[in-house]
Amino acid sequence: MTNKYKHISKFLSLVLRHRPEAIGITLDEQGWADTTDLIEKINKHNNELDFNTLKQIVDTNPKKRFIFDSSFQKIRANQGHSIPIDLGLEAQTPPLVLYHGTAQQFVHSILETGIKKLNRQHVHLSKEKEIALKVGQRHGKPVIITVLAQQMAQEGYTFYLSENGVWLTEEVPTRYLRIL
The missing domain is CATH 1.10.10.970 (RNA 2'-phosphotransferase, Tpt1/KptA family, N-terminal domain)
Known part of the structure; x- marks a missing residue:
């Protein structure tokens, strides 16, 4: 590009x-x-x-x-909106784990409070570690966090899959997080 x-x-x-x-x-x-x-x-x-x-x-x-x-x-x-819109996504069953890329300086806060959507409509997760790594690199030294997605879904959390393959959910509580 x-x-x-x-x-x-x-x-x-x-x-x-x-x-x-x-x-x-x-x-x-x-x-x-x-x-x-x-x-x-x-x-x-x-x-x-x-x-x-x-x-x-x-x-x-x-x-x-x-x-x-x-x-x-x-x-x-496809996703990432901070304004309220309805993408018309249907709930999907996620894979066993998904990944969230972040920078080292945010890890402590994430481990204390979970992954929050902040000013977006959803938390963004990836099926591939490589994509999570690229996301984390945008903000500093990258860290990949593993999300126990299937366990979350079994315990009532809803997941969506956007048109471009990004997994979306409202939040990820700390009990479902593992640092790689």
């Missing part, structure tokens, strides 16, 4: 996950934005974006953060 695409991708994340009002668009209750309106309003904020470039960003984003509807008339972020 080129630097230009990275810049626009980050801006799309801001707009579609956290602040649609930053460019004057409205998301529907499922988080969808009108594709044409999004392109027009992004271009008014010192960006050069056309449909083909937007499609290229969606198709090549390594984290698969965005998705079009089947008609390409609407676009949304």
